[in-house]
Amino acid sequence: MSGAPTPGQNSGIDFLLAPYRVLDLTDERGLLAGKILADLGADVLQIEPPGGSPARNIGPFYGDDPLPEKSLFWWAYAANKRSITLDLEQKDGQSLLEKMVAEADFLIESFSPGYLEGLGLGYEHLVKINPKLVMVSITPFGQDGPYSNYQATDIVGMALGGFMYLTGDEDRAPIRISFPHFYLHGAAAGATAAMLAHTYRVTSGQGQYVDVSCQQAVAKTLAHAPQIWDIEGAILKRMGVYRQTSGENRVRINWPCKDGYVNYMVQGGTVAYSTRALLDWAKEDGLETAELDALPWEEFGYGAINPELMDKLSVPLGAFFKGHTRAELVQGSLDRRILLFPVATPSDLDDHAQLEARGYFKEIEHPELGTTVKYPGAFVKSGDGKDIAGIYRRPPLIGEHNTQIYQEELGLSSAELQTLKRNGVI
Amino acid sequence: MTAQQDPGEQLAGKPLAGEQLAGKPLDGVNVLDFCWVAVGPMTTKYLGEYGANVVRVESVKRPGTLRNAAPFKDGISGLNRSAYFASYNANKMGITVDMRHPRARDLMLRMAKWADLVTENFTPGTMESWELGFDQLKEVNPKIVMFSTSMMGRGGPMERQPGFGPVLSSLVGLTNLTGWPDREPVNPYGAYTDFIVPRFAVAAILAGLDRSRRTGEGIHIDMSQLETTLHFSAPVLLDYAVNGREQTRMGNRDPGAAPHGVYPCAGEDRWLALGCFTDDQWAGLQRTIAPDGNGWPYNPDFATLLGRKANEDQLDQLISDWTASWESGALMETLQSSGVPAGMVNDCRDLFEDAQLQHRGHFQWLDHAEIGPYATDRSEMNFSVSPGSLDTPAPLLGEHTAHVLKDLIGLTDDEYRSLEEDGVLE
Numbered sequence: 136m137s138g139a140p141t142p143g144q145n146s147g148i149d150f151l152l153a154p155y156r157v158l159d160l161t162d163e164r165g166l167l168a169g170k171i172l173a174d175l176g177a178d179v180l181q182i183e184p185p186g187g188s189p190a191r192n193i194g195p196f197y198g199d200d201p202l203p204e205k206s207l208f209w210w211a212y213a214a215n216k217r218s219i220t221l222d223l224e225q226k227d228g229q230s231l232l233e234k235m236v237a238e239a240d241f242l243i244e245s246f247s248p249g250y251l252e253g254l255g256l257g258y259e260h261l262v263k264i265n266p267k268l269v270m271v272s273i274t275p276f277g278q279d280g281p282y283s284n285y286q287a288t289d290i291v292g293m294a295l296g297g298f299m300y301l302t303g304d305e306d307r308a309p310i311r312i313s314f315p316h317f318y319l320h321g322a323a324a325g326a327t328a329a330m331l332a333h334t335y336r337v338t339s340g341q342g343q344y345v346d347v348s349c350q351q352a353v354a355k356t357l358a359h360a361p362q363i364w365d366i367e368g369a370i371l372k373r374m375g376v377y378r379q380t381s382g383e384n385r386v387r388i389n390w391p392c393k394d395g396y397v398n399y400m401v402q403g404g405t406v407a408y409s410t411r412a413l414l415d416w417a418k419e420d421g422l423e424t425a426e427l428d429a430l431p432w433e434e435f436g437y438g439a440i441n442p443e444l445m446d447k448l449s450v451p452l453g454a455f456f457k458g459h460t461r462a463e464l465v466q467g468s469l470d471r472r473i474l475l476f477p478v479a480t481p482s483d484l485d486d487h488a489q490l491e492a493r494g495y496f497k498e499i500e501h502p503e504l505g506t507t508v509k510y511p512g513a514f515v516k517s518g519d520g521k522d523i524a525g526i527y528r529r530p531p532l533i534g535e536h537n538t539q540i541y542q543e544e545l546g547l548s549s550a551e552l553q554t555l556k557r558n559g560v561i
Numbered sequence: 562m563t564a565q566q567d568p569g570e571q572l573a574g575k576p577l578a579g580e581q582l583a584g585k586p587l588d589g590v591n592v593l594d595f596c597w598v599a600v601g602p603m604t605t606k607y608l609g610e611y612g613a614n615v616v617r618v619e620s621v622k623r624p625g626t627l628r629n630a631a632p633f634k635d636g637i638s639g640l641n642r643s644a645y646f647a648s649y650n651a652n653k654m655g656i657t658v659d660m661r662h663p664r665a666r667d668l669m670l671r672m673a674k675w676a677d678l679v680t681e682n683f684t685p686g687t688m689e690s691w692e693l694g695f696d697q698l699k700e701v702n703p704k705i706v707m708f709s710t711s712m713m714g715r716g717g718p719m720e721r722q723p724g725f726g727p728v729l730s731s732l733v734g735l736t737n738l739t740g741w742p743d744r745e746p747v748n749p750y751g752a753y754t755d756f757i758v759p760r761f762a763v764a765a766i767l768a769g770l771d772r773s774r775r776t777g778e779g780i781h782i783d784m785s786q787l788e789t790t791l792h793f794s795a796p797v798l799l800d801y802a803v804n805g806r807e808q809t810r811m812g813n814r815d816p817g818a819a820p821h822g823v824y825p826c827a828g829e830d831r832w833l834a835l836g837c838f839t840d841d842q843w844a845g846l847q848r849t850i851a852p853d854g855n856g857w858p859y860n861p862d863f864a865t866l867l868g869r870k871a872n873e874d875q876l877d878q879l880i881s882d883w884t885a886s887w888e889s890g891a892l893m894e895t896l897q898s899s900g901v902p903a904g905m906v907n908d909c910r911d912l913f914e915d916a917q918l919q920h921r922g923h924f925q926w927l928d929h930a931e932i933g934p935y936a937t938d939r940s941e942m943n944f945s946v947s948p949g950s951l952d953t954p955a956p957l958l959g960e961h962t963a964h965v966l967k968d969l970i971g972l973t974d975d976e977y978r979s980l981e982e983d984g985v986l987e
């Protein structure tokens with residue numbers, strides 16, 4: 136494909152992982168791992184079952200048209216990759232995979248434990264073909280142990296990882312984030328694991344196998360909540376729009392405003408200036424703040440606001456926020472040095488001044504649709520603002536690169552390719 | 562081909578044969594670590610766990626936030642008593658340096674000659690204000706990799722925007738996606754984004770180190786936590802970009818499943834999460850609730866997924882009535898044995914008792930001079946050849962100053978004494 140986009144063509148710097156190839160056998164549970172490596176510049180071959188990855192069935196869809204080439208989930212986590220199709224359950228498919236493994240640096244998979252071994256494609260076999268191979272498995276609970284064969288979906292994993300108990304309103308059931316994160320945590324850890332094993336390979340010459348648990352990945356998002364049990368014997372609870380600061384004391388984080396919500400944590404001490412500026416603004420609106428102004432905010436430590444004071448604050452502040460739009464509050468807070476932030480919606484992010492200034496979103500051409508699409512961009516840049524990672528290629532069509540890989544690289548003839556297609560191998 | 566370009570070949574000669582001498586991936590990698598609070602220390606904890614020599618630079622005059630954060634041993638605050646700090650700083654050494662002292666810069670440049678990697682998460686410009694920006698570090702160590710992460714990234718109108726934990730969840734749009742549709746949004750628990758960023762960070766850092774090894778050229782990596790976290794909602798952003806839709810919170814519902822939610826169990830604040838995406842999963846639930854094949858689960862209204870979706874409120878109520886008498890762990894096991902994705906909502910005590918987390922050795926205990934034995938979590942990855950380990954508790958403030966400066970970078974006794982007398986090591 137002449138003129139195909141390549142990483143680093145705009146910055147003149149090769150992306151960080153330019154020399155390496157990844158075989159990505161994951162489905163929706165692991166796509167992000169390969170995406171992270173692809174964004175860093177690795178050549179990632181997404182190996183899909185004939186007919187396409189099940190991740191292509193996950194909405195939303197472009198134009199709300201539920202077709203496999205229009206899944207926005209797929210777009211988000213398969214962009215930058217190339218796609219080949221391969222039936223791993225047929226002998227020819229297995230043989231082709233082995234050929235690719237011989238030349239690959241990484242293989243990432245997210246099948247149920249034991250699936251690849253059952254096909255004779257487990258690590259013990261693949262390492263004989265390529266002793267330098269780094270193979271990463273991403274599963275809900277790990278390869279063995281009492282839950283290893285449990286059925287897991289996002290909500291099950293977020294519950295067992297300890298996240299949900301701590302999230303939500305105290306008078307209702309625990310809650311998950313409405314966009315699934317369970318597998319994303321594990322998949323991101325898969326990229327970390329791949330790079331750790333790669334670093335070992337660089338110094339030892341030896342590859343290895345890494346087994347990643349999504350449940351553990353989620354359990355690592357809980358800050359100090361496990362330590363509160365370990366050290367104090369207390370079980371931290373969810374508290375809705377509030378955040379615990381110490382003992383019984385809590386401060387409100389989210390407040391309704393005229394057209395949505397904003398985030399403001401009342402604090403004193405080193406950021407007393409912010410609370411004072413907010414109270415001044417509320418006073419300009421004619422709200423009664425004299426009693427609150429008189430408090431020694433500069434002397435208040437992190438956990439100093441008790442429930443009684445929180446109630447008092449909520450009256451003028453609650454009224455103040457409700458009297459303004461999100462945009463007014465955000466702009467006014469910038470002008471007045473108030474530590475207030477929007478509870479952002481997608482449209483807020485779409486034209487966010489900082490993201491625009493850093494050129495975060497990238498327009499990527501989708502020629503088949505006759506349009507360009509605005510994608511989230513690089514998660515790292517160089518310190519002087521150059522591209523060393525990021526998005527440069529639209530997500531692949533099903534098997535789009537079959538000819539490129541099987542014929543041009545592995546040397547299959549077009550007749551052989553036809554045979555494989557006829558038999559559903561590719 | 563990519564395999565031939567593997568730098569391990571040139572750097573390390575022959576692969577090790579047979580039994581491994583349990584080396585770690587990052588053995589011999591030296592890290593000068595200015596990170597503080599949570600996002601940076603979680604990042605460098607991975608590095609320490611996998612073998613890097615991590616030296617944290619702290620200040621007596623301005624001890625880091627987490628040293629002052631609960632929970633404390635016996636509830637008594639103290640700079641060496643926080644289990645929160647202790648958890649995120651295992652396997653690191655600690656030195657104290659007054660960075661505002663005129664002699665601090667030269668000392669840090671000597672450390673930079675020793676280091677392969679410098680990490681920091683200050684407001685952009687802080688390292689430069691000490692004349693320790695990347696260009697200056699590179700002068701003394703051309704191969705050095707510098708990793709900087711900040712809330713908004715370097716450059717742009719908001720680069721210096723202060724922020725802390727829960728703010729970014731709101732700013733990045735995750736708060737808006739969390740909560741009940743009839744209520745205000747709530748923050749995902751804690752400083753949630755701080756625990757998303759580190760896995761991307763470690764992958765990028767190791768990619769930078771790999772490039773430095775291959776090219777002999779250092780690099781400065783800049784990571785915006787906002788831009789990184791947006792990859793955890795990329796399909797939501799695409800939905801806005803192409804369809805103009807603003808996704809919002811939907812409680813525990815999922816467009817692809819019914820039932821899908823969290824249901825009350827016996828006891829106080831005990832819950833079970835479950836979701837049925839397929840007919841088989843629903844059939845498993847039907848069988849468990851009504852093994853004789855009669856009763857409400859067989860109501861024709863619930864026979865299809867679309868039917869269950871249309872009657873989801875009623876379905877949720879019936880399931881809640883049924884789960885309420887079950888013990889959550891027993892119900893999880895029962896449903897899983899029928900092929901239904903189900904998981905108890907683990908609170909923090911449950912996490913310590915969770916059979917799978919125990920199987921994985923998720924929590925490990927380290928013995929700390931002032932705290933005593935305390936729990937910390939190990940990584941979510943199991944390596945077949947070069948596992949990580951957590952061996953040493955977090956450093957006491959300044960515990961390793963003499964060791965690092967004399968033994969690792971070779972200061973003479975006289976040089977060390979002079980720095981001490983001048984108040985540089987505070």
